[in-house]
Amino acid sequence: MVQTLDELIASSPLFAGLPSAHLELIAGCGSNERFAAGTRLFCEGAPAERFFLIREGAVALEVEAPGRGALSIETLHEGDVVGWSWLFEPYRWQFDARATVPTATVAFDGACLRGKCDADHELGYQLMRRFAASLIDRLQATRLQLLDVYGHAARA
């Protein structure tokens, strides 16, 4: 069954539960975009003007390390959000994002959405709440990753 953009956005974990008026505002900043395997959604240092909601596929967040190539920090999958740098100055990507398999996304215009949040603070508050929950989830996972728990003597 083919879903409209509004339906896709409404059914995503990030936007679930928002009133239809807000969903319409958000959908007005989004468009479908597909990425072939191996292509980049964005590159480190480039202006961060958009973010992506993954509909299908997978995206690796990577950092280029001299002599070691592209190191994958995390992979993101269906329902995940790719990109936070559009939210805060200086609006520059901190990492590379690469589709590891053919990937379908909803791409959002960050400046468009920031403008709507400035005009409608309730929308801004609801979005910030949702992005904060996603950020905390990913921050906690990153902290666990940093512990390198498998590097020490575990069950032998």
Place this chain on the structure above:
Amino acid sequence: MPLAPEFPAEAPGAMVPAPFVITARRQETADTWTLELAPRAGTRLAFSPGQFAMLSAYGAGEVPISISGDPDGGGALIHTVRAVGLATQAICRARRGEVLGVRGPFGRPWPVAQVEGADVLVIAGGIGLAPLRPAILTLLARRERYGRLSLLYGGRSPTQLLYTAELEEWAARGLEVALTVDSAGPEWLGRVGVVPRLVARAGFDPARTAAFVCGPEVMMRFTVVALAKAGVTSERVYAAMERNMQCGVALCGHCQLGPTLVCRDGPVYRWSELERWLTIREL
């Protein structure tokens, strides 16, 4: 549900190491080997999934190692061992034909029979897959008695994942397998991230799910939080614990955890029995 003997010291093979010959040896990762052992005399060791044995490399020391073979297998005693200390390094160095000492089996196993009818989520981190392998083999051997069977498995990097050759075979037999690693290069097309992040995506019905968890304790704590968030209560979560097991027969007290002894009352616990002791740092 104590399935281990009430007085494990009286069990045959509990106090004196029996000589076992290494019949096969396979390197799993850079520092981990799987050994197959056969008794030099007598019959094979019967065990339940999740139990451990005390392995001794003569002259180097004795260590508790989970049994990772097939309980229904009727063949060799199988252990997967990571070389992290003097005794485990000596065990991993031992060649085919050499003799190791074996005491056991000890401990309370995974409740594979008790969870019949349920969906079973097996969650492993690093070498924590080794103690779960017998449970997976048992679940698959009785596949029709369970609902969905899923394995969520994570490791430090792609080259440190265990039993990679077997994972496809398990998937073909009805186990849904999701893998993740903490870090990887561009050649890895799978997931990168921590094991608890897989829980929300596993897509199970929490009311009919039992979870078996084994890995580093920090990873297990985060995993239980993710399970609770997904609706699986701690009464339905079982975890294999590791402490300083020395005698294996509940006499020395080195492996005390709260009012329990891991060698006798564990290594597999229901999480609800355990959680309050894990918040006391002095334990």
